[in-house]
Amino acid sequence: MDTTMLCHLDAVPDGGARVIDRDPGVIVVRRGQQVWAYINRCPHFSIPLDFEPGTICTYDAEVLMCAHHSALFRFTDGVCIDGPCRDAALSPLAVQVIEGRVCLC
Numbered sequence: 104m105d106t107t108m109l110c111h112l113d114a115v116p117d118g119g120a121r122v123i124d125r126d127p128g129v130i131v132v133r134r135g136q137q138v139w140a141y142i143n144r145c146p147h148f149s150i151p152l153d154f155e156p157g158t159i160c161t162y163d164a165e166v167l168m169c170a171h172h173s174a175l176f177r178f179t180d181g182v183c184i185d186g187p188c189r190d191a192a193l194s195p196l197a198v199q200v201i202e203g204r205v206c207l208c
């Protein structure tokens with residue numbers, strides 16, 4: 104099993120997001136001990152969601168927002184619930200927390 108480490112869990116703000124600079128870029132979002140990861144590519148224009156590199160706005164530990172045209176994506180499944188690409192989804196990556204590290208699995 105591939106357990107490539109993306110980051111430490113503590114490096115992801117609880118209720119927030121962290122951009123992982125790799126190819127392709129990854130966004131990790133966190134709610135408590137739960138994490139989800141998505142390719143950092145907005146389904147609207149196929150560009151990274153962060154305009155200012157590394158900065159992703161999140162709300163209520165529920166949604167993250169694309170900086171370009173404000174599409175809102177659910178933490179839990181990456182589906183766009185509001186904005187120009189409504190019902191489209193971010194591309195998910197399977198991750199798990201192993202000994203305090205967020206790893207691809």
Ligand code: FES
Pocket residue numbers: 145146147148149150152169170171172173174186187188
């Ligand atoms: S590029 Fe993300 S909402 Fe337009």
